[in-house]
Amino acid sequence: MAGRLKGPTGRYGGRSAQERQVERRRRFLDAALQLFGGTPGYRATTVAALSEAAGLSTRQFYEEFRTLEDVLAELHLQVNGWAEEAVLAAAAEVEGRPLAERASAIFRAYAGNVTGDPRRIRITFVEIIGVSPRLEEQRLARRARWVDFICGEAAAAVARGEAAPRDHRLAATAFIGSVNGLLHDWSAGWVEATLDEVVDELVRQLLAILRPS
Structure with a gap:
């Protein structure tokens, strides 16, 4: 994949697109700290598993990151x-x-x-x-x-x-x-x-x- 998918724009739920992006990114990093730093570790974690732990979708993952x-x-x-x-x-x-x-x-x-x-x-x-x-x-x-x-x-x-x-x-x-x-x-x-x-x-x-x- 050449780069991130384009994220949503506009306000939703009283928050701007930028605020929602910051929140999504934080949730992915919090989940990564749990999975990479605990069980199962970085090498055994998949995009699907990380997205599930973050309570987000794989589509949202690729809006924020290219790879694990x-x-x-x-x-x-x-x-x-x-x-x-x-x-x-x-x-x-x-x-x-x-x-x-x-x-x-x-x-x-x-x-x-x-x-x-x-x-x-x-x-x-x-x-x-x-x-x-x-x-x-x-x-x-x-x-x-x-x-x-x-x-x-x-x-x-x-x-x-x-x-x-x-x-x-x-x-x-x-x-x-x-x-x-x-x-x-x-x-x-x-x-x-x-x-x-x-x-x-x-x-x-x-x-x-x-x-x-």
Whole structure:
């Protein structure tokens, strides 16, 4: 299919066509979070099953998306967006605080947001992997955004004299890999630790990267 079908226009039930489109799209994404992030998972979900879960028709699906991959791509960005909002809010609350306190607050906000709903972990760390070159590029681009955030925090810490003045990009990239791996393994029950213990360990790793030896 070359593109989306044309959606309805005009007002209906007191809502504009644009308002109805936003509502339909939200319902499809909510259903995708449930099916992709839970049972049966992205690869076993059909357009018909997703439409049924959303309480909409397959015709309405194709008015909003071309493929299920498009839904997964948007959902992946949405889940990361929620985590980013939580991180930025936490960063604003601890502005000017010492590095250890700031790093702990920021990372706890991230971990709390991502692990607060197991479906978000699955979308972020499992379902997005290996789907297509396009989604792999998106996944790596979103990871690079987190690396940039850490490098920004590192640069600010250097300016305050709280971190070693060096290029932190490689270390930040390695740290993000550790975050992804450990949070996934913890959520899957492969790590015998509380979430607080997992977060404490990752914060220690982050501070070891930033602080002068």
